[in-house]
Amino acid sequence: MFAWRRTALRKRVVVNLSDKAFAGVLWAKRGPLLVLRDAELLEPGREPQRIDGEVVIERARVEFTQVLAGGG
Structure with a gap:
């Protein structure tokens, strides 16, 4: 697992796609x-x-992917 995903796992993130985004808790890879x-x-x-x-x-x-501040 890449370092950013270990850091982001179980934190609130925004995952940006070309036409939309999803905000939520990165639960698993x-x-x-x-x-x-x-x-x-x-x-x-x-x-x-x-x-x-x-x-x-x-x-x-x-x-x-954005990891939101205070998103833990």
Whole structure:
């Protein structure tokens, strides 16, 4: 596991894709996948949408990840 993921694991993050982002707790890294819990979908011009369950994101689609201050 890369250092940033060890540092970010179990912390609140924003995972940015090309067209949207997800905010949530980075719960796990499973091979090529990132798993977020307690997540929201963030899209330009729209209110954040709460998501039930886990969000699974292919790491290849991730443009960058932000670890939020105080997000532990």
